[in-house]
Amino acid sequence: MNDLINISIPTASGYALLGYCVVFFGLVLLMCVLLVMGKIMTSKKAVPAAEKAAAEAEPTPAVKADPAPGTAGEFKLYNTEPRDAAMVMAIVADTLGKPINELRFISIREVTENEV
Amino acid sequence: MNIMGVLQKLALESGFAAFFTTDGGWKNLVMIIIAFVLLYLGIVKKFEPLLLCGIAFGCLLSNLSYFIGMGSNALYHPELWEAFLDSTSPYYHSYGHIMSNCGLLDFFYIGVKAGIYPSLIFMGVGAMTDFGPLLANPKSLLLGAAAQLGVFVAFFGAVLLGFTGPQAASIGIIGGADGPTAIYLTTKLAPELLGPIAIAAYSYMALIPLIQPPIMKLMTTDKMRKVKMVQSREVSKTEKIIFPIVVATFVILLLPSTAPLIGCLMLGNLFRECGVTDRLSDTAQNALMNIVTIFLATSVGATMVAQNFLNFSTIKIIILGLIAFSISTVGGLIGGIIMYKTSGGTINPLIGSAGVSAVPMAARVSQDVGRKYNKSNYLLMHAMGPNVAGVIGSAIAAGFLLSVFG
Numbered sequence: 055m056n057d058l059i060n061i062s063i064p065t066a067s068g069y070a071l072l073g074y075c076v077v078f079f080g081l082v083l084l085m086c087v088l089l090v091m092g093k094i095m096t097s098k099k100a101v102p103a104a105e106k107a108a109a110e111a112e113p114t115p116a117v118k119a120d121p122a123p124g125t126a127g128e129f130k131l132y133n134t135e136p137r138d139a140a141m142v143m144a145i146v147a148d149t150l151g152k153p154i155n156e157l158r159f160i161s162i163r164e165v166t167e168n169e170v
Numbered sequence: 171m172n173i174m175g176v177l178q179k180l181a182l183e184s185g186f187a188a189f190f191t192t193d194g195g196w197k198n199l200v201m202i203i204i205a206f207v208l209l210y211l212g213i214v215k216k217f218e219p220l221l222l223c224g225i226a227f228g229c230l231l232s233n234l235s236y237f238i239g240m241g242s243n244a245l246y247h248p249e250l251w252e253a254f255l256d257s258t259s260p261y262y263h264s265y266g267h268i269m270s271n272c273g274l275l276d277f278f279y280i281g282v283k284a285g286i287y288p289s290l291i292f293m294g295v296g297a298m299t300d301f302g303p304l305l306a307n308p309k310s311l312l313l314g315a316a317a318q319l320g321v322f323v324a325f326f327g328a329v330l331l332g333f334t335g336p337q338a339a340s341i342g343i344i345g346g347a348d349g350p351t352a353i354y355l356t357t358k359l360a361p362e363l364l365g366p367i368a369i370a371a372y373s374y375m376a377l378i379p380l381i382q383p384p385i386m387k388l389m390t391t392d393k394m395r396k397v398k399m400v401q402s403r404e405v406s407k408t409e410k411i412i413f414p415i416v417v418a419t420f421v422i423l424l425l426p427s428t429a430p431l432i433g434c435l436m437l438g439n440l441f442r443e444c445g446v447t448d449r450l451s452d453t454a455q456n457a458l459m460n461i462v463t464i465f466l467a468t469s470v471g472a473t474m475v476a477q478n479f480l481n482f483s484t485i486k487i488i489i490l491g492l493i494a495f496s497i498s499t500v501g502g503l504i505g506g507i508i509m510y511k512t513s514g515g516t517i518n519p520l521i522g523s524a525g526v527s528a529v530p531m532a533a534r535v536s537q538d539v540g541r542k543y544n545k546s547n548y549l550l551m552h553a554m555g556p557n558v559a560g561v562i563g564s565a566i567a568a569g570f571l572l573s574v575f576g
Contacts (some may be wrong), residue, residue: 070323073325073574078427089308099406
């Protein structure tokens with residue numbers, strides 16, 4: 055115990071190196087655990103997605119169903135928060151004087167200062 | 171009735187007289203001025219005000235009320251705690267002796283000494299932290315590990331400067347940039363250094379926006395700083411619920427000495443994520459966190475009594491703390507540069523500096539510096555991964571030092 059209180063320089067350097075290695079060892083192991091957990095979770099998510107795709111591939115009735123009321127369909131956001139996108143869509147609909155579900159938005163992207 | 175005698179007694183018992191009549195009374199005056207400076211930094215300059223205001227006022231109260239040989243009205247009694255830590259004293263580890271003789275701030279300090287406040291703060295931090303960015307990119311943990319370099323370099327430096335092993339370990343942990351961890355480890359290993367270490371840790375955390383950018387600029391090229399990172403994957407609710415359970419189980423089994431800190435951090439995070447304990451999560455994030463912050467800050471400030479604080483060791487600790495912070499930033503950036511090279515230039519190395527814990531200040535600095543060089547760059551969420559990894563990393567570093575020197 056006295057050796058640790060009046061610690062010598064070689065011992066201190068050894069503990070410093072060992073400590074850094076222990077931190078790395080612990081976090082690398084944790085990283086492996088999280089990577090495995092992530093793989094399991096994403097593969098679980100992929101199974102229902104594949105099932106859904108297969109169901110979509112089945113023959114569909116000749117009559118096309120109406121889109122769900124209020125839906126805007128799929129569109130992409132680039133550097134834009136969903137809340138901001140919702141506001142942009144509402145402003146566009148209001149400016150054009152058309153209901154929002156009759157408009158089709160393909161993507162919304164933030165215009166940076168350099169691009170203006 | 172001897173009016174003059176009573177007035178003379180009152181005058182001699184006053185703190186004003188004690189500045190000049192007691193042994194080292196002038197040092198109290200210096201500490202009171204230091205407390206004013208700290209209050210100024212907290213209130214006007216907004217340096218970690220939630221903590222610095224409490225610490226500064228605790229320092230003020232203890233130095234106003236305690237003079238050597240005049241301890242009857244003191245709010246904090248250093249000699250009680252010296253007896254508590256002295257294995258040859260009849261009051262060694264006697265909370266009963268403390269309770270029967272304590273002032274108000276001694277009473278608060280029991281929570282620090284028993285390691286209760288830092289652990290409860292960690293519970294609040296866990297309840298406030300979204301570990302999603304870390305789960306989306308677990309490789310961030312490597313940056314959290316790399317950024318602990320300063321802890322061990324400062325530990326070695328402190329040994330070189332003549333500190334004992336436990337003292338050097340407590341000084342080194344300043345490099346973890348995690349106040350509660352620094353306080354927890356120091357109360358266990360070197361309680362006599364608690365005041366300067368807490369001040370150094372919180373001051374440098376507040377100064378991160380000044381300390382880190384020059385180092386980031388020095389270590390990275392213009393091309394590196396402009397790298398735009400792709401959006402991370404979406405993390406499911408189930409993953410977020412499993413995460414605190416897995417981390418607590420895994421890390422505590424690996425290093426049992428981390429149990430109080432990691433256990434509370436992950437308990438708080440479970441409250442946040444599980445979806446059925448919203449009231450507990452809210453309490454841990456707000457009411458409990460605020461109450462504990464008041465007790466922690468004032469009692470840590472109280473330990474800054476003149477005879478413990480005004481010595482050459484304090485200056486050495488302040489210098490070593492700055493070195494620890496800077497080297498940790500360098501370590502994180504080296505990790506970031508290695509990841510930049512190995513990923514074929516898809517990872518921006520600036521996120522490495524966020525590995526120094528200090529949530530979310532260090533991540534904000536990465537975002538700000540990155541945005542300065544590429545206006546369309548948003549590094550914040552990418553930097554939050556290493557940032558929260560740094561919290562776990564500094565707790566593991568503290569656990570290691572505690573198991574060796576405790």
